[in-house]
């Protein structure tokens with residue numbers, strides 16, 4: 001059973017320590033190459049320790065992935081920052097996230113002023129992330145289901161981010177991009193994935209530009225246009 005979510009006193013000694021560690025994490029991300037100041041400010045604002053189990057909150061500001069329920073992970077902060085930077089989010093953008101997980105990246109995207117939609121396949125993670133995001137005052141639109149099929153009701157999106165490793169670039173997600181919209185998705189085998197950014201240049205089938213970035217390691221994207229169970 002996960003711990004019940006209680007909101008801490010922002011002036012408690014523990015919270016002051018977390019604030020200090022969060023600032024140090026932001027410096028570390030900048031030293032590792034994250035340049036977008038708005039992304040760094042969002043990392044300074046979102047309390048990552050609230051998105052992990054209390055037993056792990058002391059490790060929340062290490063630049064590392066940590067376990068959450070259902071055998072999943074909250075991604076490494078550098079990975080979240082890199083994906084967010086590649087999305088080039090502006091306030092008011094309509095953004096779709098596949099793999100809500102802990103809810104942390106959804107909170108970062110909300111901090112950037114985006115209108116956030118996020119899909120998670122595990123009901124337990126969907127429930128937990130919804131509760132914590134609400135308690136922290138973030139208002140993304142959440143859904144439980146297979147994110148490889150996107151969310152056509154709200155399409156097109158200014159950007160789409162996939163936070164689990166895909167075997168191929170999901171075609172449905174490409175087709176839910178707005179013109180000049182960007183899809184950021186890690187693609188590869190189950191061991192490692194290359195980060196892709198696909199930019200839609202027009203309405204035609206071939207109007208997509210593909211860029212490749214470095215290697216990452218994600219939990220698998222499971223679904224109709226992902227890995228099978």
Ligand code: SAM
Nearest residue numbers: 074099101102104105120121147163221222223
């Ligand atoms: N963005 C998350 C965060 O900030 O905590 C990262 C979560 S984890 C690396 C990836 C998540 O993708 C897992 O919670 C997993 O259950 C979810 N996932 C995998 N396949 C999915 C699918 N087809 N649709 C929706 N969620 C999926």
